[in-house]
Amino acid sequence: MSLCAECFHQGEHAGHDYNMFRSQAGGACDCGDSNVMREAGFCKRHRIKSNSNVPCVPKDLLMMSELVLPQFIFSLIQHLREGYNEPALDLPSEKDLHKILQVLEPHVSFLEDLTKMGGAMRSVLTQVLTSQQFYKDLSSGVGENACAKKSHEKYLIALKGSGLAFPEDKIACGMQEQGAGTSTLAVQGLAGATATSGQGDSSDEEDQDGSQGVGKRKRVKLSSTTKDQSIMDVLKHKCFLEELLFWTIKYEFPQKMVTFLLNMLPDQDYKIAFTKTFVQHYAFIMKTLKKSHESDTMSNRIVHISVQLFSNEELARQVTEECQLLDIMVTVLLYMMESCLIKSELQDEENSLHVVVNCGEALLKNNTYWPLVSDFINILSHQSVAKKFLEDHGLLVTWMNFVSFFQGMNLNKRELNEHVEFESQTYYAAFAAELEACAQPMWGLLSHCKVRETQEYTRNVVRYCLEALQDWFDAINFVDEPAPNQVTFHLPLHRYFAMFLSKAVKCQELDLDTILPDQEMLMKLMIHPLQIQASLSEIHSNMWVRNGLQIKGQAMTYVQSHFCNSMIDPDIYLLQVCASRLDPDYFISSVFERFKVVDLLTMASQHQNTVLDSEHERSMLEGALTFLVLLLSLRLHLGMTDDEILRAEMVAQLCMNDRTHKNPNPKSGIIPGSLSFESVLSAVADFKAPVFEPGGSMQQGMYTPKAEVWDKEFDPVMVILRTVYRRDVQSAMDRYTAFLKQSGKFPGNPWPPYKKRTPLHPSYKGLIKLLHCKTLHIVLFTLLYKILMDHQNLSEHVLCMVLYLIELGLENSPEQESDEEESAGGQERCHDSWFPGSNLVSNMRHFINYVRVRVPETAPEVKREPPASTSSDGLASSQSSRRKSLQRENSGTAQVFSLVAERRKKFQEIINRNTSEANQVVRPKTSMKWSAPGATPQLTTAILEVKESILSLLIKLHHKLSGKQNSYYPPWLDDVDVLIHPEIPRYSHGDGMTAVERILLKAAIQSRLNKRIIEEICRKVTPPVPPKKISSAEKKTLDKEERRQKARERQQKLLAEFASRQKSFMETAMDVVLGQCRNSTEPKRLPTTEEEQIYPWDTCAALHDVRLTTLQRYFRDSSCLQAVSIGWEGGVYVQTCGHTLHIDCHKSYMESLRNDQVLQGFSVDKGEFTCPLCRQFANSVLPCYPGNNVERSLWQSHSNKCMQDLVQEVEDLQEQLGTFPSETNLSKEMESVMKDIKSTTQKKYTDYSKTLGSPDNDFLFMYSVARTNLELELVHRGGNLCSGGASTAGKRSCLNQLFHVLAMHMRLYSIDSAYNPWRKLTQPIQNKNSEQLPEVPVLYRDVSSLLLIQILTMPQPLQKEHFTCIIKVLFTLLYTQALAALSVKCSAEDRMAWKESGALRKHTSSGEKSWEVLLGHVITELSKGKMYEEGETEELTVVLVNPDSVECYLQQFCLPFLRIASLLQHHLFGGDLPSCQEDEEFTVLASCLGLLPSFQSAHQFTSASCLDWPVPAFDMISQWCSELDSFGDRHPDQVKALLIQEPKWDLPRLLQLPENYNTIFQYYHRKTCTVCTKVPKDPAVCLVCGTFVCLKGLCCKQQSYCECVLHSQNCGAGTGIFLLINASVIIIIRGHRFCLWGSVYLDAHGEEDRDLRRGKPLYICKERYKVLEQQWVSHTFDHINKRWGPHYNGL
Helix, strand or coil, rough: CCHHHHHHHHCCCCCCCCHHHHCCCCCCCCCCCCCCCCCCCCCCCHCCCCCCCCCCCCCCCCHHHHHHHHHHHHHHHHHHHHHHHCCCCCCHHHCCCHHHHHHHHHHHHHHHHCCCCCCCHHHHHHHHHHHHHHHHHCCCCCCCHHHHHHHHHHHHEEEEECCCHHHHHHHHCCHHHHHCCCCCCCCCCCCCCCCCCCCCCCCCHHHHCCCCCCCCCCCCCCCCCCCCCECCCCCCCCCHHHHHHHHHHHCCCCCCHHHHHHHCCCCCHHHHHHHHHHCCCCCHHHHHHHCCCCCCHHHHHHHHHHHHHHHHHHHHHHHHHHCCCCHHHHHHHHHHCCEEEEEECCCCCCCCEEECCCCCCHHCCCCCCCCHHHHHHHHHHHHHHHHHHHHHHHHHHHHHHHHHHHCCCCCCEECCCCCCCCCCCCCHHHHHHHHHHHHHHHHHHHHHCCCCHHHHHHHHHHHHHHHHHHHEEEEEEECCCCCCCEEECCCCHHHHHHHHHHHHHHHCCHHHHCCCCHHHHHHHHHHHHHHHHHHHHHCCCCCCCCCCCHHHHHHHHHCCCHHHHCHHHHHHHHHHHHHCCCCCCHHHHCCCCCCCHHHCCCCCCEEEEEECHHHHHHHHHHHHHHHHHHHHCCCCCCCHHHHHHHHHHHHHHHCCCCEEECCCCCCCCCCCCHHHHHHHHHEEEEECCCCCCCCCCCCCCCCEEEEEHHHCCCCHHHHHCCCCHHHHHHHHHHHHHHHHHEEEEEEEECCCCCCCCCCCCCCCCCCCCHHCCCCHHHHHHHHHHHHHHHCCCCCCCHHHHHHHHHHHHHHCCCCCCCHHHHHHCEEEEEEECCCCCHHHHHHCCCCEEEEEEEEEECCCCCCCCCCCCCCEECCCCCCCCHHHHHHHHHHHHHHCCCCCHHHHHHHHCCCCCCCCHHHCCCCCCCCCCCCCCCCCCCCCEEEEEEECCHHHHHHHHHHHHHHCCCCCCCCHHCHHHHCCCCHHHHHHHCCHHHHHHHHHHHHHHHHHHHHHHHHHEEEEEECCCCCCCCHHHHHHHHHHHHHHHHHHHHHHHHHEEEECCEEEEEEEEEEEEHCCCCCCCCECCCCCCCCCCCCCCHEEEHHHHHHHHHHHHHCHHHHHHHHCCCCCEEEEECCCCCCEEEEHHHCCCCHHHHHHHCCCCCCCCHCCEEECCCCEECCEECCCCCHHHHHHHHHCCCCCCHHHHHHHHHHHHHHHHCCCCCHHHHHHHHHHHHHHHHHCCCCCHHCCCCCCCHHHHHHHHHHHHHHHHHHHHHHCCCCCCCCCECCCHHHHCCCHHHHHHHHHHHCCCCCHHCCHHHHHHHHHCCCCCCCCCCCCCHHHHCCCHHEEEEEEECCCCCHHHHHHHHHHHHHHHHHHHHHHHHHHCCCCHHHHHHHHHHCCCCCCHHHHHHHHHHHHHHHHHHHCCCCCCCCCCHHHHHCCCCHHHHHHHHHHHHHHHHHHHHHHHHHHHCCECCCCCHHHHHHHHHEEEEEEECCCCCCCCCHHHHHCCCCCCHHHHHHHHHHHHHHHCCCCCCCCCCCCCCCCCCCCCCCECCHHHHHHHHHHHCCCCCCCCCCCEEEEEEEECCEEECCCHHHEEEEECCCHHHHHHHHHCCEEEEECCCCEEEEEECEEEEEECCCCCCCCCCCCHHHHCCCCCCCCCCCHHHHHHHHHHHHHHHHHHHCCCECCCCC
C-alpha cells in the first residue's frame, strides 16, 4: 500500500503504531481504494464519497489528444527500438542506454505531466496504451513505410536476443529425461495461448555464465494439470502498453518510465491491463534481473511496481484466476534457482542424486531473487490466493521441489588436520535464502491455517512434504547413520513439516498420530536436526576451530533473533515430536552417542574415549545435558498460548539486558505492534526514560524487568535457547544475582532457578517417558556418583543440569506407576539389575551395590570376582537380566554394551511397541566399530562396590557442597506443613544446596517410602568430606582483590608525584559562542516555511564588528585597537584537564606518540595529543608559573596608602619597560604556547589593523584572549555571578597561568606614555588637536578592555592594592559612560530637570558621590556640543523620571564590568566569590572589589557611593565630555551612535526546533540548494544560524572544501553543528575532524531512528537538545564525544 504525504497527514493516526517508508520513485496513492485499505483509514478528502454523476468530459476537448497520443507513444517506442543494439556478447554498455534515456527524458516527462492532468487525460492514455487496433496499425511493420519496417525488424531482433521468440528452436534442443516421461519447464503466458507439451531447456544461453562446472543439472517436474501451458520463452505483444513494459524491462527500469507507469494506476482499466501485462512479462523480468549489473537498483524498482499491483487482493485474485499467477511465480522462481544448482555432498558424496543451490553464486550472494520472493510472499498474504495455492496439489509438489533445492545447502565438513586456507563467507547468503525463499512463504501460508476448516490444507502440505523428504533420503542414500564430521544448518523441508504439524495440533484440532509417518521415518527425521544440536555443542567446544571463524558465525546466526523462530525452534519441536513417539531408551542413547560422550558415562575413574579428545569432553557433556533440558522443558509449540510465548520471549530478552522498545523481543514470530505486545510489555517491564551518563554518552529509552519478573518468571532455559553469545547467559545470571542481593532474598552466588512449566498438550504426553526411562536414570546416577567422587571433566554446570533433569522428572511423574513394574516381568527382579522399573520416583530409592566396569589396567579400581548382584556399567536400556546371562556365558564379553549396537538393532527390527515381547528381543552380538570386545586388550574388567541410591548420593552431595558433615536435616521433622504446602519461597532462589533440598522435599512428598529412606540415610553417620579446596574461580577473585589493592597504591604514589611537578596541560580551542549572544530574549526558531527567515544582524558579534569599523573610520588606528576587544566572532578559549607534568616528560611523551602509528582521532603533527593521565584531547601545554602561595598572602596585605600615591605607583610600574626574559625553559614554553594560541585562530579573526603586521594588532589579540576566557566563564555560570563559589570548572581553570603568559608578552610592547590611557583617566591634560586623526575619546572606550590592558601591562605578580586602585579609577569612567548613555535616553524636558536639580546640589560635600549632581554635570558639559541636537528618535526615548529606575539603570550598566573584574580578581588572587540574590549582585560585587568602603544596607545604598575620584570629579568629567564635543563638531551624525549603550546580551543559544520532526523533513527534504539550485542528495541545516547546506555535495565545493566544512569555518570558526535532514542525526565538525553526535529527535519510546529506517514519528527530546547546547557553549565536544574521525574536507 502506498499513500501520498498529503493523504497520510490528513488521516487519523492518533494512538496508532505505524512506520513510514519514504519512496523516492513516486507511484499512485491508494487512499480511497477500498480493495487496498479499510474505508475507516481514508483521509478526510476521500471519506466524502464523490458523486456518481460526474459530468462527462466534452468529446471535442479530448479529440486532439486522441489523435496525437497514439503517434506520440509510437514515436517513443520507435526511439526505444532504434536506440537498443543487441550486443554481441554482453549487455549493451551502460553508456549507450544512458544516452538514449537522456534523449527521451523530455518525452517521458511530457507523458508524466499528462498523467497529472487528472482522470480524463488518464483515461485517454489508457485507451491508447491498451488498444490492440492502434498497435496493429502503427507498429506491426506491415506496409510501405520503410522506417516502420526497419524499426519492426529491430524489435524482432531484440525479442530474439532476449531468448523470447521462435519457441520451435527451444523445443528442438530439449532432452528427454530417462524414465521420467516428458517434464515441461513452463510458465503461463497470455491467457488463451495453446498448450504446448515440450521440453523447456533450463540451460539456455544466459544461464551459462556462472554455471560451468557446477555439477549436473536436474530437470524439474511441473504440474501436469490441464491448464494452458505456454513455454517460458514466448512473448507476444498486442498493444503499446505491453511493448512499452517490454522496453522498460529491457532498459532495466529507468526511473522516469517507472514513475510514468505508476502514475497511471489510478485509472481502474489501466490498473487491470497493466497488472496482466506485468504478469505476462514476469519470466522476462526474472531473466533481465539475473543478468543485470545493477541488480539492487533494479530490484527496488521492480518491487515499487509489484507492491502496488499485488497488495490489492481483488486484483491479485483476478490475475491468479485469469493468468495463472501462482503457476508463473513458482515456475519462475524454480527456473531462476535452476541456474545455480550443484551436486549435494551430504551423506553419500559419490552416489548422491540430490542437487542444492550453490551459495557462492551471485544470484544468492547478492540476494538477486528477493523481488520475486517478496512478490510471492505478498500475494500469499491474501487469503483467496493462498487457498488456491494450498488446494492445488501440482503447485504444492512443485513448491516442495523448489524448497528441496535448499535442503542441505552450504554443507560444512569439519577440518581435522590443517586450518582451512580460505574461509568462505557464503553462509550468510544461505541463511538469508532459506529465511526469505522458504521460511517467509511458509509463515505466509501458515497464517491462513488457523481454523478447523483448514485441516485439509495442512494434510496436503504434510503429505507432499513427507514425500519430498522421502525422496531426499533416497537421493542422498541415507540409511541410519549420518556421515561423521558433516553438518548443514539448512533443513527447510524438516521445518515445513514441523511447523505445519504444530499448527495442526494448536489451531486445527487435528489428531497428531493421523498425520505422523511410521517409526522408521521418525527415526530418520530426527537424525539431522539432532546432528545440528550436537554440532552446535562441538562448535562451542572449539572442535571446529580449523574451519575458521565463519563456522561460529553460522552457529550464532542459527539461533539469532531474525532466524531462530524459522530455524532452531522448528528443529527442537520436531525432535520433541520424535521423542514423544519413539522408544525413550533409544532416543536418550542416540543423544549421548550423537554428542560423543558415551564413553565418559562410566563409573570408573578413568576411561578411554575413542571419538573425542579429553579436553572437549566436559563441554560436550554439558552440551548434551543442556540439550536434554531444553528438549524436555521447552513448551513453545507444545501447549503455550501466543501470549504466553510472547511473555516468555520478552522476559528472556529483558533478563539478558535492558532493551529498547523496538528490541525487547525480536525473537518470537510476534513482532512489536501486535495487539498484545504493549500490554505484555507493560506487565513485565518498567520504562526507564533516556538518561545522560556523566560521560555524555546518549542513552535511549529502555525497558527493564520488574522485580516480580526476576522473582517468579526468570527462566534460564529460555535464556540459554535465545543467546547468541555465551556471555549473554552470564549477563542474565549476573543481573539475577544482583536482584537477589538487592532484595535480600539470597546473598551468595545463586544457581539458575527452576521454573514450573506450562502443562503439556495431550498430543505430546509421550515426551514425559524420556524422564522415566532407565537409560536416563543410569546416566543421572553415574554422573551424581562421578561428581561425588571428584572424577575429572565434570563441572558445576553438569551437576546443575543433572539436578534440573531429576527435578523435571519429579514434577512430571507418569500416571500409572504399578503397571510398568509388573510388565517388566517377575524374573528380572531377582537379579539386582540397575533399576527395577522406569519410574524415577521409585528408582531414586533403589540401592545399587556393585557395578562391573571396564577400566584400563592402570586404574586404581580393585579387581575381584563379582558378587552375586552386580549391575554392569553402561547405558544399555532395561533388560539387565539378558545382559547378565550374556556375561555369564562369556565373561570376556563383559563389556559396556555399545549404544550403537543397540540402535542398529532397533533400526533393523522396527519395534512394534504394543507387545511386551518386543523388549525381549535378543541383542545381536555383532561387534561394533569402536567398542569391539577384544579390540583394546589393555582394558580389563573390575567390580566397583557402590552401595548407593540416587537419594543417598544427593544427601552426600549436599554435605559436599556445604563443606559440613550431616548438613542435611529433613525439614519435615520440624515442620510437617512443609509436606502439605511445598511451595516455600525459601526454596525458589538459592545455590546447589537449595536445589538438592528442593529435590529431596519433592521426592519425599511423592512417596512415603522415599521419605522414610531419606530419614534413615540421614541417621547414619556420613563419612567425612574431604576439605574443600579453593576453587580456581575463588582463587581468581582473591588474586583480583590483591592486584586491585596494589594498583590503588601505585596510583596514589603516582598522583603524589604529579602534584609535586610544575607544568600543566592546557587545551586551546577556537571559540565562537560569544558572538551568538543576542540582545533579545526571544529564541530564534529554525525556519520551516518560506516566510520565516533568520538574519544575523542582531548578534553580539555583528554589533562589535560594526563598532570597530566605525571607530577606525574616525580615529587613530592604534587607539581604536585599544578601545575594544575582539574575539566575539572567533576567539581562543583555553581550558585544561588540570593534570601537570614535567617539561621533559611531555617532550618524550610527544616523541613516543609520533613513533606510534596506530593513532585515532588526532594528528600529532599538528601538535595534538591526549593527556597521558585522563586521555582528554589537547593541543598545547601551558607553563605553570613557579610561585607559591606564601607570596600571595604577602602581596595581598592591605596598606593605608592614599589613592593619589597608588595612582602614581601604577603609572610608574607601567612605565617600566618589560625586559626580554633570559632564555629559560619557562620562557621558551611561554613563547610556544603563544604561538599555539595564534595558530589556532583563523587569520581573519586576528587581523583588524589597517596596517599589516602592526604590533597593535598583536596587543589587541592578546588582551582579547583574556577577555574571551573571562566572558565565557561568565556564560558558563549562567551570565551572572550570583551562585558565587570557586571557578565552575574547579581545578580545570587555568586563567592564572594564562594571564602570566599574556602579561609576559604584552610587557614587550611599550605604550607611549603620551598615549597611555591611565594618564587620561587620572590627571587633567590640555587637549592638543594637532594630528589629523585624534585618539578615541575616553568615553567611547570599552572599560573592561582598559582593565585588561592595565592589568596585563603591569609587572607580575601584581599587588592587590594596585589592582583595587585600577578598578576604582576605571569605575569612575564607567559611571560617567553610564550617565552619558542615560542622558541621551531622556527626553529634553527631563534633561533640563536633571540639569537644574544637579546644579543646585553641586557644591554640597557629597556632590561627587551623588548621581543626580554628576548627571546634571554631564548634561551641562555635553550640551556644549551637538550631542543632543540630532532629531529625537522616538524609540530611544525612555521615560526615566523616578530616581529608582535611574539607579537600577546605572547598576545594570555597570554590572558586566564588575562581573569581569570580580572573576579576574578571583583568578589572580584566589578567594571565593560570594554568592547572593540577583538583586544584591551589584552591592556584593562592589564590596568584594573594594569599591564600597563599608557594606551598607540595601535600602539607602546608591551606586554612586562606590565612586572614588582620584582628582576632582567635575574637572575629569568636563575633560572627557569635551573630547566628545569636539568630535561632535566634526561628525554630528556619529557622536551619539558611538556612545556605549547598555550592554545587555542574552546567553548564546542554538535555534529552537519544532516539536515534530516531520515539520522539518517536509520543508527541507525537497528544498533546493541556494548555490546550485538542485535538491541536494544529503541536505543539512546549521543549528547555529539556520543555513541550508549540501552535505558532501560536489556542486557546492570550493577549492576542495565541501559546503559543510566551509560553513563551519565561517559560522563557527571551525565548529559546526548540522542536522542531517534525511537521517535525523546531528553531526559535529571540529576543525579537521567530525563525529556523529546522535539524534535529538526520538520516537514515543525514547529511541532514535537513524536514517529514518523505522519510519516512526519523531518528537524533539528537549533534554538531549539541552545537552547538545551545553556541550556547544562549554566547548566540551572534544572531551565528551569519543568517536572522532578525519573528514578530509569532504563533508
